[in-house]
Amino acid sequence: MSNLNSYRTGPDETGHFGIFGGQFVAETLMPLILELDAAYEASKKDPEFAKELSGLLKHYVGRESPLYFAERLTEHYGGAKIYLKREDLNHTGAHKINNCMGQILLARRMGKTRIIAETGAGQHGVATATVAARFGLKCAIYMGETDIERQKPNVFRMKLLGAEVIPVKSGARTLKDAMNEALRDWVTNVADTFYIIGTVAGPHPYPQLVRDFQCIIGEETRRQMREAEGRLPDTLLACIGGGSNAMGLFHPFLDEESVEIIGVEAAGHGIDTDKHAASLKGGRPGVLHGNRTYLLQDDDGQILEAHSISAGLDYPGIGPEHSWLNDVGRVKYVNATDQEALDAFQLCCRLEGIIPALESSHALAHLEKIAPDLPKDHIIVVNLSGRGDKDIFTVASALGVDL
Amino acid sequence: MSETRIDRRFRALKAEGRAAFVTYVMAGDPDLESALEIVKGLPAAGADIIEVGLPFTDPMADGPAIQQAGLRALASGTTLRKTLDLIAEFRKTDDETPIVLMGYYNPIYSYGVDRFLKDARAAGIDGMIVVDLPSEEDSELCLPARAAGFNFIRLATPTTNDRRLPKVLANSSGFLYYVSIAGTTGAAAPKPADVATALQRIRKATDLPIAVGFGIRTGAQAAEIAKIADGAVVGTALVEQVALGSDNKDAVKRVLDLAREISAGIRSVKKT
Ligand SMILES: Cc1ncc(COP(=O)(O)O)c(C=O)c1O
Numbered sequence: 242m243s244n245l246n247s248y249r250t251g252p253d254e255t256g257h258f259g260i261f262g263g264q265f266v267a268e269t270l271m272p273l274i275l276e277l278d279a280a281y282e283a284s285k286k287d288p289e290f291a292k293e294l295s296g297l298l299k300h301y302v303g304r305e306s307p308l309y310f311a312e313r314l315t316e317h318y319g320g321a322k323i324y325l326k327r328e329d330l331n332h333t334g335a336h337k338i339n340n341c342m343g344q345i346l347l348a349r350r351m352g353k354t355r356i357i358a359e360t361g362a363g364q365h366g367v368a369t370a371t372v373a374a375r376f377g378l379k380c381a382i383y384m385g386e387t388d389i390e391r392q393k394p395n396v397f398r399m400k401l402l403g404a405e406v407i408p409v410k411s412g413a414r415t416l417k418d419a420m421n422e423a424l425r426d427w428v429t430n431v432a433d434t435f436y437i438i439g440t441v442a443g444p445h446p447y448p449q450l451v452r453d454f455q456c457i458i459g460e461e462t463r464r465q466m467r468e469a470e471g472r473l474p475d476t477l478l479a480c481i482g483g484g485s486n487a488m489g490l491f492h493p494f495l496d497e498e499s500v501e502i503i504g505v506e507a508a509g510h511g512i513d514t515d516k517h518a519a520s521l522k523g524g525r526p527g528v529l530h531g532n533r534t535y536l537l538q539d540d541d542g543q544i545l546e547a548h549s550i551s552a553g554l555d556y557p558g559i560g561p562e563h564s565w566l567n568d569v570g571r572v573k574y575v576n577a578t579d580q581e582a583l584d585a586f587q588l589c590c591r592l593e594g595i596i597p598a599l600e601s602s603h604a605l606a607h608l609e610k611i612a613p614d615l616p617k618d619h620i621i622v623v624n625l626s627g628r629g630d631k632d633i634f635t636v637a638s639a640l641g642v643d644l
Numbered sequence: 645m646s647e648t649r650i651d652r653r654f655r656a657l658k659a660e661g662r663a664a665f666v667t668y669v670m671a672g673d674p675d676l677e678s679a680l681e682i683v684k685g686l687p688a689a690g691a692d693i694i695e696v697g698l699p700f701t702d703p704m705a706d707g708p709a710i711q712q713a714g715l716r717a718l719a720s721g722t723t724l725r726k727t728l729d730l731i732a733e734f735r736k737t738d739d740e741t742p743i744v745l746m747g748y749y750n751p752i753y754s755y756g757v758d759r760f761l762k763d764a765r766a767a768g769i770d771g772m773i774v775v776d777l778p779s780e781e782d783s784e785l786c787l788p789a790r791a792a793g794f795n796f797i798r799l800a801t802p803t804t805n806d807r808r809l810p811k812v813l814a815n816s817s818g819f820l821y822y823v824s825i826a827g828t829t830g831a832a833a834p835k836p837a838d839v840a841t842a843l844q845r846i847r848k849a850t851d852l853p854i855a856v857g858f859g860i861r862t863g864a865q866a867a868e869i870a871k872i873a874d875g876a877v878v879g880t881a882l883v884e885q886v887a888l889g890s891d892n893k894d895a896v897k898r899v900l901d902l903a904r905e906i907s908a909g910i911r912s913v914k915k916t
Contacts, residue, residue: 255780265749265776267705269801269826272808411711417702424704429827431803528750528776529702541723542754544701 248495248571251562256445259568261561264444266531269428278446280351285453290346297342301375302332304339304457308465308622313592318608321615324474325595325625326462328486335598335627336458336486337368341437343454345372348435355379355434359423361388361416361482362553362600363395364627365439370404380404383423385414388552395631413546416482416556420530440483441560444531448560455489462622463493470620476501476611479624480603481574482518482553484560486626495571503611504563505603507549508576518547519576520559521567534561550579550635551599553627577606583639585609586629598627599635649742649770650795650818653692654853654874663870665690665910666855667903668746668879670697670713670886671730672722678892679717682899683734687741689900690907693855695773695879698727698747705775707830713883724751724760728767735768744797744818746773749785757785761792771795771818779811786815795819800846802826802838809849819853819875822846830880833859836868843872863909870913878906 251258264274284290298304307330311323328336348356356373357380360366366382373380382399386408389396399406412418427436441448441455466474477494479487481504494500509517517523520535527536529544537545537557547557566572577585585605589597597605604623612621629636637644657664667686672679686694699717703710731743745764752760752774764772771794777785779798786796795818803826804812813820822842824834839856846854856869857877869876885898 264778264780266778267775267801268778268799268812269705269803269823271778271780272803272805412701421702421704425707425828428705429831431826528748528753530704531776533753536750538750538754540754541725542751543699543718544750 248566249492251565252445252449258562258565260526261534261564262445262448262532264531265528265533266444267428269431273431274444276351277347280347281446281450284347284350294343294346298339298457302338302342303330305461306330308462308469310469311593314589314608317588317592318612320613320617321476321611321619321621322617323608323612324620324622326458326490326622328458328624328626329595329597329601329628333364333368333371334630335364335368336455336489337365337439338371339457339489340439340451340454340485341368341372343450344435344437345376345378348378349376351435353433353435355430356437357381357383357423357426357434358437358439359383359416359419360439361419361555362551362598363388363392363399363631364553366404366406367395367398367402369437370399370402373404374402381426382406383409383419383426385409385416385419387414388416391635392552392631393634415547415552417544417547424530440485441488441562442483442530442532442534442558448532448562451485452488452492452562455485456492458486458489458624459491459493462490466622473497473500474620474622475499476503476619476621478503478505478604478607478621480505480554480600480626481559481563482556482600483558484563486624488560488562490624491572502572503607504572504574505607506574506576507551507554507603508578509548509550511578512576516548518549518554518556520557521564521574522576524557526564529558532561534558534564535567550582550639551603553598553600554603575607577603581606583636586636595625596629597625598629599632601626645790645817646793648793648795648818649740650693650744653742654819657692661915662913663873663910663915664692664855664875665866665907666693666695666857666875666877667691667882668695668697668877669882669899670699670710670717671727672699672717672720673713673883674716674886674892674895675720676722676726676730678896680730680733681896683730684737685896685900686903687738689903690911691741691903693742693744693875695744695746695877696727696731698724698745698751700748700751703748705828707828707880709830709880709884712887724755728763731769732767742770743768744771744773745769747775749774749776752785757788761789761794764794765792769794771797773797773799773821775799779814782815790815790817797821799823802842806845809846813850813852817852819855820846820850821877822854822856822873823858824856825858827858829858831859833861833865836872839869840872863905866906867909867913870910876910
């Protein structure tokens with residue numbers, strides 16, 4: 242990184258955050274990725290682009306999202322003061338649409354007529370299908386068969402929005418496999434197709450551009466916290482699948498030394514079992530899906546299947562900038578199990594009247610481990626990345642309820 | 645760089661006046677022993693260059709046939725080490741046929757680049773194609789491999805425009821692999837006329853031999869390509885033969901039979 246006084250200058254000219262990131266893709270895709278990079282750089286210099294995007298975020302997505310003081314969760318833990326950043330209140334129910342809106346405007350500028358995306362929980366698929374409908378572009382969403390099964394409401398939503406949902410039958414039939422298949426589609430249809438990647442991963446410039454489109458979460462949080470408390474928060478908490486909601490919240494605060502930043506990975510059945518999705522804790526650096534990052538892999542460099550009760554976290558990798566922030570020690574990465582997330586899910590429903598996404602419930606689950614012991618003037622912001630309507634079937638079955 | 649088996653083979657074929665038959669098979673598919681028999685049998689079945697696939701769980705540029713082959717290979721216990729052993733075993737009886745290792749970067753990265761290059765040299769590998777290492781990532785493996793005397797063979801595709809072509813060619817050697825369609829392995833057959841136009845364009849930028857692949861399935865198709873290119877690569881069609889039955893012995897025979905048929909097609913085309 243060029244400026245050692247800042248954690249916010251990455252990636253470098255070659256798309257790296259330290260050793261992480263890069264452009265590990267087939268030659269067929271390289272010209273298009275370079276074109277995307279150029280289009281993105283041009284858009285940053287164009288005030289019209291910013292104006293169009295912010296108008297859509299306000300009037301269509303419904304931003305800004307509230308920063309809500311969670312009074313009863315705060316009371317329950319009896320320690321730190323807890324705020325929730327309400328990304329669940331965005332149109333389509335998660336943070337994913339912030340990024341989709343940015344990318345579809347790029348796609349239009351590049352003259353692309355067809356949109357593809359991968360999805361795990363279906364939130365990114367729904368957000369992509371939504372913006373594709375809004376701009377009248379053809380849309381195909383790749384989704385693993387396992388995820389289609391556990392996220393049925395979102396599958397139907399995507400279809401209603403006019404997208405074709407293509408079931409992926411390879412591997413464990415989850416997010417990793419959906420991403421493989423989306424990349425194969427892209428290699429085949431490079432000329433007319435734009436690939437809207439749903440998280441801060443993939444070949445450069447995706448980790449950077451997805452981060453930039455998600456940074457509105459952290460920027461709003463800064464402003465809202467100043468209004469509410471007249472200062473910065475003390476701790477930030479967010480769940481990590483690929484890491485886009487987390488990066489969006491974290492990045493604007495990286496250079497604030499006083500702010501403790503914690504990312505929560507999915508520990509599935511437990512970090513010491515072979516059924517988890519904690520790539521930083523349980524993985525090592527490797528190359529997959531266009532970037533070098535921490536990956537769950539065996540001794541021979543074969544990628545392992547991840548596991549999480551939450552489809553959106555069920556991925557054996559993590560965005561490269563998180564890998565870097567982990568190695569330089571700026572962000573602390575912890576994890577929460579399926580069970581801990583389920584407990585936090587139910588607690589949030591009952592105490593706050595908010596049904597959180599199972600993904601976001603992993604961030605909520607960490608509260609129990611830190612909030613009770615912190616002083617009452619310690620402020621924690623949890624990124625409530627999405628709402629949990631999509632998860633009611635999964636939760637019902639985990640609780641032994643027949644719907 | 646000193647001459648490799650690949651350079652020698654193309655020089656000899658040029659003198660002979662015909663195109664190279666480049667075959668692709670997956671290491672460890674359907675099992676390590678049968679795969680060794682296939683590789684050992686390929687030169688006699690007409691293969692001039694053998695690409696040995698290194699299996700990977702997530703082959704993002706491959707179609708269903710090669711994906712399945714990779715999974716069969718992994719299920720049979722194939723690793724990078726065992727792939728190198730297979731090639732070393734082949735080299736005991738064949739010191740002439742060039743071997744190109746083809747796969748994805750992560751197993752190599754995980755093994756360690758320096759250790760890999762040392763062991764690949766010892767096994768008798770001549771060149772490598774690593775699908776997810778474009779020229780932007782040359783410092784990872786391409787440059788060290790070149791320095792160690794390997795041919796680093798690069799893919800050019802229909803999307804590789806004139807501006808990009810010099811980047812693709814820089815640091816590549818042995819031959820250029822022209823991927824005749826934008827797509828994954830095993831997709832549509834190439835249109836010879838389109839390929840001819842592309843090759844004319846590429847030849848202006850390089851003297852490297854050009855082999856054309858993706859979608860060639862029959863002797864007749866291979867012959868069409870042999871007329872315009874320096875080599876025809878056949879992978880998916882051979883790999884599919886493995887999957888046709890459950891007896892692994894028969895798989896060896898089916899693969900070699902098809903190789904003979906395609907080889908005849910290529911050898912029917914004489915060039916001046
Ligand atoms: C609500 C919600 N939160 C979080 C995630 C995880 O993605 P990321 O880590 O990129 O925010 C997802 C992914 O589907 C999601 O739907």
